Amino acid sequence: MNKQLFNRKIYNEMADITRALGNSHRLEIMDLLSQGPSSVAYISENTSLTVANASQHLQVLKQAKLLETERKGKYVYYRLAGRHVFETWCALRKLGFSQNAEISRLVEDYRSKQHHLDIITKEELSDKMKGDDVIIIDVRPEEEYKIAHIAGALSFPLPDFHERINELPADKEIVAYCRGPLCVMADDAVDLLTRHGYKATRLEQGFPEWKANGLPVEPFEMKA
Amino acid sequence: MNKQLFNRKIYNEMADITRALGNSHRLEIMDLLSQGPSSVAYISENTSLTVANASQHLQVLKQAKLLETERKGKYVYYRLAGRHVFETWCALRKLGFSQNAEISRLVEDYRSKQHHLDIITKEELSDKMKGDDVIIIDVRPEEEYKIAHIAGALSFPLPDFHERINELPADKEIVAYCRGPLCVMADDAVDLLTRHGYKATRLEQGFPEWKANGLPVEPFEMKA
DNA sequence: TTATCAATCAATAGAATAATTGATTGATAA
DNA sequence: TTATCAATCAATTATTCTATTGATTGATAA
Numbered sequence: 001m002n003k004q005l006f007n008r009k010i011y012n013e014m015a016d017i018t019r020a021l022g023n024s025h026r027l028e029i030m031d032l033l034s035q036g037p038s039s040v041a042y043i044s045e046n047t048s049l050t051v052a053n054a055s056q057h058l059q060v061l062k063q064a065k066l067l068e069t070e071r072k073g074k075y076v077y078y079r080l081a082g083r084h085v086f087e088t089w090c091a092l093r094k095l096g097f098s099q100n101a102e103i104s105r106l107v108e109d110y111r112s113k114q115h116h117l118d119i120i121t122k123e124e125l126s127d128k129m130k131g132d133d134v135i136i137i138d139v140r141p142e143e144e145y146k147i148a149h150i151a152g153a154l155s156f157p158l159p160d161f162h163e164r165i166n167e168l169p170a171d172k173e174i175v176a177y178c179r180g181p182l183c184v185m186a187d188d189a190v191d192l193l194t195r196h197g198y199k200a201t202r203l204e205q206g207f208p209e210w211k212a213n214g215l216p217v218e219p220f221e222m223k224a
Numbered sequence: 225m226n227k228q229l230f231n232r233k234i235y236n237e238m239a240d241i242t243r244a245l246g247n248s249h250r251l252e253i254m255d256l257l258s259q260g261p262s263s264v265a266y267i268s269e270n271t272s273l274t275v276a277n278a279s280q281h282l283q284v285l286k287q288a289k290l291l292e293t294e295r296k297g298k299y300v301y302y303r304l305a306g307r308h309v310f311e312t313w314c315a316l317r318k319l320g321f322s323q324n325a326e327i328s329r330l331v332e333d334y335r336s337k338q339h340h341l342d343i344i345t346k347e348e349l350s351d352k353m354k355g356d357d358v359i360i361i362d363v364r365p366e367e368e369y370k371i372a373h374i375a376g377a378l379s380f381p382l383p384d385f386h387e388r389i390n391e392l393p394a395d396k397e398i399v400a401y402c403r404g405p406l407c408v409m410a411d412d413a414v415d416l417l418t419r420h421g422y423k424a425t426r427l428e429q430g431f432p433e434w435k436a437n438g439l440p441v442e443p444f445e446m447k448a
Numbered sequence: 449t450t451a452t453c454a455a456t457c458a459a460t461a462g463a464a465t466a467a468t469t470g471a472t473t474g475a476t477a478a
Numbered sequence: 479t480t481a482t483c484a485a486t487c488a489a490t491t492a493t494t495c496t497a498t499t500g501a502t503t504g505a506t507a508a
Binding site: 263264265275276278279280283295297298299300 | 485486487
């Protein structure tokens, strides 16, 4: 094979991957699947894509070898095809924050609506967990909590969060986490908690980053 | 701003970046600019794109904040917009090798044409350089050598390589390097050297990775 | 078997992307 | 000033991508 043809083929193969990543819906799917394997139906519900459309986007990602599938009965579960995929997604997200001022601005704007937002890192939380004076709440949908969550965390999904807020003890610090840096569910929870007089902080990143760092997580079930 | 709108905006901004990367020609340009700043003319020549077309691709990358420009007289120099950009490109390349079997196969196939190919890592070469028994040759176009090269390396561009092969001493080990993991110029050089009885090896990665690791490099000029 | 439901497929229309061509701008040098 | 050359722009066509619709497949349960 001559060098020119080789080059063309190599960059075409590389572009198969980057082109698959070059769509906002597919990026949203990547973030969702970073939480754990999901069925097409669940992905469809959580992205406001029709099932057929979600299925097509998933197939694009699968063809690029970024996702794998496994059928269980009627359901087909999609999942990230390995560690490298998540790491690359993290690198891209970091790139977004560093190069695109609009992204940081959007996040900051959203957060500045809240009274004030304390942020805690994985490491700080990991330390605090050794004591018994912190409560960790997982504000993602319960389905995602069920696949896996930070060890010891309680499930307090956002939609009906305010109805259950009094289940939380007023005398302990509360740390909320969600899907990751592009997700603001934890910010909403912290805002609500703070306005109810709780001392609440947001985990800087989300569950996937916690897990990828080898920090303690619980269960591994499949969600419907 | 409601959460749904926020989400849409965030992922759209992220996709502006990934979409810019989702084209084979633009990836080739990224690899080329990893060597250092280049004019549109030079990029055009080295990618078999027309000047107008190259210019348009460059503008796409610039709009995504992945490239920056600087005019010097008649020439406009494009360069990677910072460390994060190169790092993300490396992550994507690694992803390509790990997920897309075709990429590794293409590279291996190309190399297996050569008699045999010894590969040396940055670290091994760095060690060897402390002695005086290794000659490092840069087989990229001279223009790229002139911007910057591994400290002490000699410029032996590929096209006319065979004509100058006898300038090299037969009693020293020779290490050839080029643009990086997707570039096979160094492989060609090592093949030629080996067939002429030299002991030659290829640097595993290329100049950009060497530089990014803080290893010693020379000059910083602009090329035409 | 039939009904049901998750997922995929197939066909389409509309939108976005890419390459080509020729004209235009911006800077340098004759 | 005029000529020259790098780069960009503008307009066009061909191609590719995306969302929608309705039909089909594959598995489970009545």
